[in-house]
Amino acid sequence: MSAVHPSAESTSSHNLRALTLRGFLYGLQINMTRTIWQPFALHLGIPMSLLGLLEGIGGFAGFGFVSTAMLPVGGWLSDRRGRKPMISLASFFGVVALATFSLAAWRREWRLLLPGVVLVGLSAIARPALDSLTAESTAPRARAHAFSLVNASFAAAGILSPTIGGFLASRYGFLSALALGAVLELATLALVVTFVRETLTPEARHPLRASEFLSMVRRLVIPPAQLRSFYIATTIDAFAFGMGATIFFGLLSDAYRFSPFQLGLMSTIQSLTWAISQVFIGRQVDKQGCVLFLIVSELISVVVLAGWMVVKSYPAFLALHALGGLAVATWIPAFMAWITNSVPEKQRAEEIGRLGAFRGFLSFPAPYIGGLLYEAFGFTGPIAANLIGAVVVSVLFWLFVADPPVPSGEAISPVEQI
Secondary structure, three states: OOOOOOOOHHHHHHHHHHHHHHHHHHHHHHHHHHHHHHHHHHHOOOOHHHHHHHHHOOOOOOOHHHHHHHHHHHHHHHHHHHHHHHHHHHHHHHHHHHHEEEEEHOOHHHHHHHHHHHHHHHHHHHHHHHHHHHHHOHHHHHHHHHHHHHHHHHHHOOOOOOHHHHHHHHHHHHHHHHHHHHHHHHHHHHHHHHOOOOOOOOHOOOOOHHHHHHHHHHHOOOHHHHHHHHHHHHHHHHHHHHHHHHHHHHHHHHHHOOOHHHHHHHHHHHHHHHHHHHHHHHHHHHHHOOOOOOOHHHHHHHHHHHHHOOOOOOOHHHHHHHHHHHHHHHHHHHHHHHOOOOOOHHHHHHHHHHHHHHHHHHHHOOHHHHHHHHHOOOOOHHHHHHHHHHHHHHHHHHOOOOOOOOOOOOOOOHHOOO
């Protein structure tokens, strides 16, 4: 039985527009907040290792311990209570998190960072539901394109918002940017509640049983056999990038004294590259397969990471961050199309949550380890560890991961609707 409404065509078109607009609003908030978060935390006087620990607990990288715990819970609940409630709840957590960070900035109290990052971690409860809602609003053969549309709007928002956030933080203090972020997240919540339509029909929902939840928790430990290679490769990827790229802005802020405005410009140039290339790359993923583009993404990252280790000037870091936008643009549609086409639709959110949990539980110490590597070996320590991991993951994708078969149609293609 299909998990999409009988009025799939109108729901598909409506939801793709609503999700694209949500991606833009959320992108305004998160691109701005993520840019200033690590400089803000260091500004309150914490060391790099503690910053890494906070990221490992539940920071904006998305693979903290709390974030990880929320992924299987969110996926399991989403397959039983629907996609929209989880997405709405996540935005609520986001509003409270940003209000907490605003209070920390006002009081100059670093201890408030901990409840703030926990709330950020709780907001990850939406990720399986959001990915499933996007997949269920499109045809299987056009899913990479659909994810590209949503992510292109997210990236487009990142063209200006990081620079604006960096300017506000540099000129008026971190409180001004964090408060604006809270307002933008509140607008995102209002959009979801008002315009997003549920795609999971009551008859397609699994029953809410405690025994099934406990069974799901037990299944977290062992990945499904047909997905095992993908699980292992992407988990190593998460650990590697957790050590380096996850704390990159904190590293630049501490090692090179880059200002929030300079970091905002870097985010802007990366988002510009990402936004320009995303939709085209998404179409190519649909045509040529996912694994090729996962490997390309890793190889681009290898070039960027190697560059970080040798350059010293701000313009050079700016250029490398622009190139990094292509790594993001190739990774996201290929990753999401691979996993959504590999599992049945009624188990999709749970499997996305299980994959995220598997990756996160094994990789959440990585930012803390990266902070320790920085304190022991300087800037190149965590970046070198990230580089080695990216090379290993490229080889694993090439040797052990194959493209999944594309399932027959489940929903209307967004290409025909937009």
